[in-house]
Amino acid sequence: MGEMTGPDDPRPPRRNPAAGFRVFEGEATIVLPDGSYIQVLNETGSRIWDLLDGSRGVKAIAAVIAEEYDIAAEAAERDVREFVEELARHRMLERP
């Protein structure tokens, strides 16, 4: 497994490949490989989770969210950054 990452890491964030996740009717349930963290993501969180494939940085993900959900780019970037920070804190992300 690669090293864990955070929102300020210049490399694109990527989902921890060892984490389990499943999408149900637009909402995702995610679980850490050691079972210590289970979280339900709303529709937007699930979309961000889907975009965290290691090919885009935070700004690029925020741009997609801003367009798809019709929200201001600055607000989208702030929300995505906070969300990525939280995921990183729970070891749900890693460096590619």
Next chain:
Amino acid sequence: MRVVVSGLALNLEGLSSEDESLIRARYGIFIQDGPGPPGEPRVEVVAAEVPAFLVPRGIQEGNPEFYRLEQFWQGDRLFAYSYDFAGWYDRVSGEGQLALASSQCEALCRAVENFLRSVMAHRFLEEGAFLLHGAAIVRGGRAYVFYGPSGSGKTTVTLLSEGGLVLGDDLVLIREGESGCEACPVPFRGHYRKPPETDRGFPLAGFYRLVQDRSDSLEPLSPARGAADLMGSLPFVMEGGRPGHALEVVGRVVSRVPVYRLRFRKSPDFWKLVSEEPWEK
């Protein structure tokens, strides 16, 4: 001695005839006589050479812990131990060993049962089924599964359900059967005295997360929230196991069976709410 739960067998070898009688009396219909097919999983039971494997915490502080079981995986081998037992089970070879530190009736039954609970929880998950910390009651041919941690009211619900067939008050097996998702009894129970009267599965009506309250109410949970909530009531398999696989298995079930949060008083009235809900998705 052959323990068979929902078609999954485990042979316990090396028990004295006296100990076998104790376990047979507790597990009833889940004990099958005669040898199983060659290569069937087996656990050798031996006497431990130490007085204990864990020391209870909090005794000196006057606040002893209720119970503790530790487990970990090393390759394909599951290790589980508590105060009075230590054992391992190899999921590839199907071989295992259980060392018992006490031959006293209650301690022996507890040690064998807790080791079996751990091993069977992992084995069922590999088979695409799961043990749930829950009580199951059959009414009208369908199983209503009430789940939650210790103290949430599982045994209380069984006592408030006159006329229903109680499959268990502590653990229940959830599996996908030929006719859909089913709840099946297991020999492991909590405070409920009677062993299950049947080992067959019943179609699931729904899952109900118990919350004791001053009034009754029923709140549907989305499949994602239902899955997350159920995952919190899976014994043994979340620590050191394969939670991602557990989510896959639980996810298949919650896509077909509704999950609710049930707030209830200590009254059978909650059945009015539960019975009115449609069970099909």
